Amino acid sequence: MRNESWRNGVALLTALFILAPVGLIVWQSFLTDAFFSPRAGVTGATYGFVLDDPGFWDALRNTVVLSVGMVVIAVPLGSLLAFLMVRTDLPGRKWIEPAIFLPLFMSPMVLAFGYIVSIGPSGFWSVWWERLFGAPFWNVYSMPMLILVVGLSHVTHVYIYVSTALRTVPSDLEEAARVAGGSPLTVATKITLPLVWPSIAVSAVLVAFLGFELFGLPYVLGDQDGRMVLATYLYKFNTLLGRPAYQLMAVVVIFIMLITLPLVMLQRRMLRTAQRYSTIGGKATRAHLVPLGRWRWIAFAAVLLWLYAVVLLPLSGVMLRSVVTTWGPLVAVRDVLTWDNYAKLAEMPLIRRSIVNTVILAFVGGFASLCVYALIGLASHRSPLKTTRGLDFLVLLPRAMPGIVAGLVVFWIFLFVPVLKPFVASLAAMWVAYTLVWLPFGLRLVSTSFGQVGRELEEAAHVTGAGALRVARDVTLPLSRHGLMAAWLLAFLLYSREYSTGIFLMGQGNEVMGTMLVSLWNGGNIDVASSLAVVNTLVIGGGIALALRLGVRLDA
Amino acid sequence: MPELIVENIHLKYGTAEVLGGASFSVEKGKIAALLGPSGSGKTTLLRTIAGLERACEGRIRVSGQEVLNCSAGLDLPAEKRGLGFVFQSYALWPNRTVFDNVAYGLRLRKVAETEIRRKVGAVCEVLGLGHLQQRFPAQLSGGQQQRVAIARSLAYDPAVLLLDEPLSNLDAKLRDEARAFLKELITREERAAVIVTHDQIEALAIADTIILLNGGVIAQEGSPEDLYNRPKTLFTADFIGNNVRISGKVVTAGDGFATLDCDGLRVTGRMGQPKTVGEDGTAVCRMDRLTLAAPGEPDAVEMHRATSMFLGEKWEHVYRLGGHSLRVLTDGPVAQETSPIRIPRESVWVF
Numbered sequence: 077m078r079n080e081s082w083r084n085g086v087a088l089l090t091a092l093f094i095l096a097p098v099g100l101i102v103w104q105s106f107l108t109d110a111f112f113s114p115r116a117g118v119t120g121a122t123y124g125f126v127l128d129d130p131g132f133w134d135a136l137r138n139t140v141v142l143s144v145g146m147v148v149i150a151v152p153l154g155s156l157l158a159f160l161m162v163r164t165d166l167p168g169r170k171w172i173e174p175a176i177f178l179p180l181f182m183s184p185m186v187l188a189f190g191y192i193v194s195i196g197p198s199g200f201w202s203v204w205w206e207r208l209f210g211a212p213f214w215n216v217y218s219m220p221m222l223i224l225v226v227g228l229s230h231v232t233h234v235y236i237y238v239s240t241a242l243r244t245v246p247s248d249l250e251e252a253a254r255v256a257g258g259s260p261l262t263v264a265t266k267i268t269l270p271l272v273w274p275s276i277a278v279s280a281v282l283v284a285f286l287g288f289e290l291f292g293l294p295y296v297l298g299d300q301d302g303r304m305v306l307a308t309y310l311y312k313f314n315t316l317l318g319r320p321a322y323q324l325m326a327v328v329v330i331f332i333m334l335i336t337l338p339l340v341m342l343q344r345r346m347l348r349t350a351q352r353y354s355t356i357g358g359k360a361t362r363a364h365l366v367p368l369g370r371w372r373w374i375a376f377a378a379v380l381l382w383l384y385a386v387v388l389l390p391l392s393g394v395m396l397r398s399v400v401t402t403w404g405p406l407v408a409v410r411d412v413l414t415w416d417n418y419a420k421l422a423e424m425p426l427i428r429r430s431i432v433n434t435v436i437l438a439f440v441g442g443f444a445s446l447c448v449y450a451l452i453g454l455a456s457h458r459s460p461l462k463t464t465r466g467l468d469f470l471v472l473l474p475r476a477m478p479g480i481v482a483g484l485v486v487f488w489i490f491l492f493v494p495v496l497k498p499f500v501a502s503l504a505a506m507w508v509a510y511t512l513v514w515l516p517f518g519l520r521l522v523s524t525s526f527g528q529v530g531r532e533l534e535e536a537a538h539v540t541g542a543g544a545l546r547v548a549r550d551v552t553l554p555l556s557r558h559g560l561m562a563a564w565l566l567a568f569l570l571y572s573r574e575y576s577t578g579i580f581l582m583g584q585g586n587e588v589m590g591t592m593l594v595s596l597w598n599g600g601n602i603d604v605a606s607s608l609a610v611v612n613t614l615v616i617g618g619g620i621a622l623a624l625r626l627g628v629r630l631d632a
Numbered sequence: 633m634p635e636l637i638v639e640n641i642h643l644k645y646g647t648a649e650v651l652g653g654a655s656f657s658v659e660k661g662k663i664a665a666l667l668g669p670s671g672s673g674k675t676t677l678l679r680t681i682a683g684l685e686r687a688c689e690g691r692i693r694v695s696g697q698e699v700l701n702c703s704a705g706l707d708l709p710a711e712k713r714g715l716g717f718v719f720q721s722y723a724l725w726p727n728r729t730v731f732d733n734v735a736y737g738l739r740l741r742k743v744a745e746t747e748i749r750r751k752v753g754a755v756c757e758v759l760g761l762g763h764l765q766q767r768f769p770a771q772l773s774g775g776q777q778q779r780v781a782i783a784r785s786l787a788y789d790p791a792v793l794l795l796d797e798p799l800s801n802l803d804a805k806l807r808d809e810a811r812a813f814l815k816e817l818i819t820r821e822e823r824a825a826v827i828v829t830h831d832q833i834e835a836l837a838i839a840d841t842i843i844l845l846n847g848g849v850i851a852q853e854g855s856p857e858d859l860y861n862r863p864k865t866l867f868t869a870d871f872i873g874n875n876v877r878i879s880g881k882v883v884t885a886g887d888g889f890a891t892l893d894c895d896g897l898r899v900t901g902r903m904g905q906p907k908t909v910g911e912d913g914t915a916v917c918r919m920d921r922l923t924l925a926a927p928g929e930p931d932a933v934e935m936h937r938a939t940s941m942f943l944g945e946k947w948e949h950v951y952r953l954g955g956h957s958l959r960v961l962t963d964g965p966v967a968q969e970t971s972p973i974r975i976p977r978e979s980v981w982v983f
């Protein structure tokens with residue numbers, strides 16, 4: 077008899093992995109106290125409490141403003157960037173291309189530190205500016221600045237969607253319009269834009285959704301004025317009332333997911349439509365590039381300026397800050413140069429451990445997560461079953477879960493299940509949370525790789541006498557190994573960068589660089605934080621270099 | 633008892649019925665060809681036999697053992713049916729050498745390594761791949777790849793071999809050689825083979841039985857001569873051979889023959905089904921049997937020559953009468969504007 081029960085088994089475990097945390101959140105939101113407390117009773121008052129808190133409405137308003145602002149900045153710029161890169165003779169496209177993906181892998185914590193030490197009140201650039209022109213006109217802690225920073229750092233997300241769509245628009249459509257007498261600008265707006273419109277819309281929804289996930293930048297840059305977004309509001313509940321108010325946190329999580337889940341579903345639907353649009357051309361013809369004329373160098377300078385603002389400016393700031401003992405208006409750099417900050421990294425056991433832990437989690441944990449994703453991917457690969465197809469829908473839930481939320485619920489699950497409880501502050505708990513957060517992304521990567529293995533190659537093994545697992549071992553996995561390697565590398569990069577997922581899970585012994593950066597910031601230890609930020613960036617940079625070397629696509 | 637028995641296979645994709653009750657059987661050492669127009673379900677039927685598609689009704693027996701019996705809920709997966717399958721794309725594993733491709737089935741059956749070496753060597757020798765065993769599939773020509781695909785499906789001695797258009801990727805000359813080779817191989821190795829093809833010449837040449845599919849049901853089944861000379865339906869008559877179809881009214885019928893009047897063009901042929909005078913009918917004429925009639929020959933119609941073309945070996949002429957045109961081949965040029973054309977009644981079927 078055909079044995080498909082293993083597929084059902086895997087699907088069931090995955091569903092449990094996804095639904096248990098969600099169920100726990102819902103349950104917790106209706107309790108008067110933490111779910112493990114004997115005094116906890118059922119109530120609906122928690123919702124009232126949160127809804128009556130003006131702080132919640134402030135946070136909600138800020139989040140909406142932030143997310144709309146991001147869309148307004150990132151979508152036009154990202155689309156323009158895509159058009160410049162794909163359709164015009166912009167100089168230096170070849171080396172700009174990989175640089176565009178750098179913001180994807182910049183840790184928001186590093187970015188945030190970078191801005192503070194570069195253009196903050198006594199940052200390098202502020203001080204230099206003041207010496208030359210007088211008091212700077214900007215305030216890094218202001219809301220417009222925050223919107224600008226998050227907007228610019230999400231240009232890449234838009235770029236990825238729009239450039240992919242642009243590449244499938246056959247250039248003969250544009251050429252026909254040019255021949256008919258349209259100027260380059262008319263053609264771009266009348267012919268090209270309508271064709272990539274669906275992809276632009278998809279990316280707008282994505283960016284709006286990412287706006288609700290933001291944690292690091294608003295946390296660091298909005299902290300001074302006590303300006304909160306939903307994610308930082310949630311984090312504050314951990315300490316606000318003297319001890320963690322789990323029931324209120326659960327309510328906030330539910331409110332966050334009530335916004336993100338529809339956005340994720342909307343994006344999924346729109347993506348399908350967009351893909352149907354973009355396959356009409358299909359044939360990759362050599363595009364005829366639009367000459368920019370004298371705009372060439374202006375456009376080039378604009379792209380460089382953007383790269384400077386989102387990569388170089390913050391990075392140079394933390395790098396410089398990491399090699400000076402102190403910094404202020406009256407200090408000259410050469411007087412305060414030092415390597416001590418790096419020596420301190422090695423001396424402080426906590427920090428040393430966080431570096432080691434990060435590398436273990438990113439390298440070994442990334443591989444372990446990949447194995448999990450591959451198992452789930454195999455179960456639904458060419459599966460005739462409804463159960464595995466349901467997974468496709470179920471993964472929208474973790475997708476709608478911001479990292480900080482996933483970390484929180486995994487923390488709760490570990491508290492909730494007696495056998496897991498001793499491991500609540502272990503690297504294993506951290507790994508579980510990371511695996512949950514990146515499940516939708518990882519699953520998509522492995523499914524794409526499996527999908528590229530020819531169907532008949534697998535069937536040939538079946539008729540030759542191999543069962544499902546043999547086929548996976550002998551055909552599917554070996555033939556998709558490049559895609560799997562790439563997925564591992566991407567997992568490594570993302571895990572090294574991750575900071576918000578681990579916040580609630582951090583305890584004695586399982587510190588990672590990302591969470592360490594958050595707590596160094598909390599403690600005001602800027603010297604060490606800067607040098608740790610540099611180390612974090614170096615690890616990620618090494619991963620990126622390796623990825624480029626191996627030809628792994630960073631925009632997967 | 634036939635090696636392969638297929639009974640009443642039904643299969644649906646969603647609500648669309650793709651196979652609507654196909655049945656046939658193949659004896660040891662014989663080749664059955666599944667022939668039919670594109671989309672008639674040949675590939676689907678073959679894949680169903682292999683266990684790669686799931687039928688909703690029907691039974692299949694391989695070497696006397698039941699592998700599919702829908703009413704009893706029996707449906708062995710592909711790997712338990714022990715068949716050989718040659719894919720149209722060959723589906724050679726690109727990461728394995730020829731040797732490892734061919735040895736895979738034996739490895740799965742846990743055969744000892746020395747025995748594997750001997751068997752693979754023997755199969756490769758038979759297929760003329762002896763010197764290529766260490767190559768990867770990408771380093772082989774199309775014809776060599778096809779032979780590796782066959783070697784791989786033969787290596788573990790399956791009783792039944794299923795081949796999906798195995799020759800369609802080869803160029804014309806290679807295809808003729810491969811066809812003869814395949815036929816000889818299957819007869820000598822005493823397998824029962826089912827071969828899918830949409831090329832009727834290939835089917836006529838290679839098969840012991842032809843199973844003609846149309847829209848998921850078997851239109852006719854029989855020896856190549858049977859199908860060619862005794863078509864039972866209009867579809868069969870028209871599908872096999874190079875034909876012209878003419879429609880008209882039955883003017884005489886009897887003695888197994890009927891005459892159609894098609895706007896003045898009179899055609900007589902065998903009745904494929906009982907016809908009565910006055911009925912509408914369609915005549916299917918084998919084009920290659922049309923000739924210029926000698927004076928006094930029967931079954932001749934006076935027609936007008938519209939054009940002539942020199943094809944090298946022969947001349948082709950288009951003759952017209954009313955709205956109908958016929959193409960006639962001759963050895964030399966023709967001068968007359970009108971000639972009697974012979975449409976021999978043995979090569980015409982009326983339905």
Ligand SMILES: Nc1ncnc2c1ncn2[C@@H]1O[C@H](COP(=O)(O)OP(=O)(O)OP(=O)(O)O)[C@@H](O)[C@H]1O
Nearest residue numbers: 645648650668669670671672673674675676677830
């Ligand atoms: N996965 C599928 N879903 C729905 N319909 C399908 C699917 N695969 C095949 N079909 C339909 O089933 C019918 C039979 O297809 P099949 O591939 O068996 O045809 P075939 O006889 O092998 O044709 P060809 O000579 O073109 O290979 C076709 O009408 C096809 O459109």
Ligand SMILES: [Mg+2]
Nearest residue numbers: 674675676828
């Ligand atoms: Mg086919």
